[in-house]
Amino acid sequence: MSIDLSGRVAVITGAGGGLGREHALLLASRGAKVLVNDLGGATDGTGGSLSAAQKVVDEIKAAGGDAIANGGSVTDYAQVEEMVALAVDTWGRVDILVNNAGILRDRTFAKMDLADFRMVVDVHLMGAVNCTKAVWDIMRAQNYGRIVMTTSSSGLYGNFGQSNYGAAKMALVGLMQTLGLEGEKNNVRVNCLAPTAATRMLEGLLPQEKLDALHPRAVSPAVLALVAEEAPNRKIFCAGAGSFEQANITLTPGLYVGTAADAAEQLLANQDALANRDGEFIPANGFVQSHLELTNAGLIEKSAEEAL
Incomplete structure (x- = not known):
């Protein structure tokens, strides 16, 4: 070409x-x-x-x-x-x-x-x-x-x-x-x-x-x-x-720690898990972040495509 x-x-x-x-x-x-x-x-x-x-x-x-x-x-x-x-x-x-x-x-x-x-x-x-x-x-x-x-x-x-x-x-x-x-x-x-x-x-x-x-x-x-x-x-x-x-601007799968009083402490204690790049991906648009967060919180079920 x-x-x-x-x-x-x-x-x-x-x-x-x-x-x-x-x-x-x-x-x-x-x-x-x-x-x-x-x-x-x-x-x-x-x-x-x-x-x-x-x-x-x-x-x-x-x-x-x-x-x-x-x-x-x-x-x-x-x-x-x-x-x-x-x-x-x-x-x-x-x-x-x-x-x-x-x-x-x-x-x-x-x-x-x-x-x-x-x-x-x-x-x-x-x-x-x-x-x-x-x-x-x-x-x-x-x-x-x-x-x-x-x-x-x-x-x-x-x-x-x-x-x-x-x-x-x-x-x-x-x-x-x-x-x-x-x-x-x-x-x-x-x-x-x-x-x-x-x-x-x-x-x-x-x-x-x-x-x-x-x-x-x-x-x-x-x-x-x-x-x-x-x-x-x-x-x-x-x-x-x-x-x-x-x-690439990527997003890690992340982790859910909730909103308890010690949420910030949990976040600091689990930085390695937060930064784990296994399953990292490039979001198609900005809404993907909120979708991931709601999924991690158990409020949205993962699609079959995401589960792969």
Whole structure:
């Protein structure tokens, strides 16, 4: 099977360099028409220039592809609407959205200014919300859409000094889970990518040998898979150095301790049983947790499927 994106229109944010650039080049090489969005700012979000996005557009056109540049900020919904309108006016539709734009303002939580916390959340979370909202009705109306949210291991597992970044990145997983459910009937599939790549954000943090192995282009095949017609829905793909994994939010079978006065003490005393992963599963939606808890409490009988 060869993934062919001919006739598809992709909007990729933060695509003036690093991961976004590689995503744009790969999708264009597979036939997609690409709107390359990039504010052109520094890694902390300051400044701005269209030159980075235009350079990628020029690369795509030089290779025989079709692309246009946009320098709008994902934090400004009016600018996002203009960006999407540009794609629609140029090519008539939007099939793919890759929410890649992001910034870093790392500090320990004790030293972090709340303005820096809000800014990172605004760019990563609300930026993705703005872009997704702007294409959502278009994709639903045409009964086709592929959306990729860029999450991070910092959100999935935590990272020292990145409380703002981690909070925003994990929020994108929750957004993906719900939008994947809401878009399913209209063939709009929403997934997450957790990349590890040597971008401007990692400069100075790793030795050069490891940075070379973590080239951004080694991540982009995961994006191509997630925007293909055969893409899955509500998955978290992880990628780096040519290695690919899937992260899952699972639920253990748990245990019932009731609501007696010593329930908390019982919970602490039985932490190993609570954490026992035998029979662990991935819930289909949020209601599964309450169903499991009522089952453990003996208020709902296990179905034959659950008993297996």
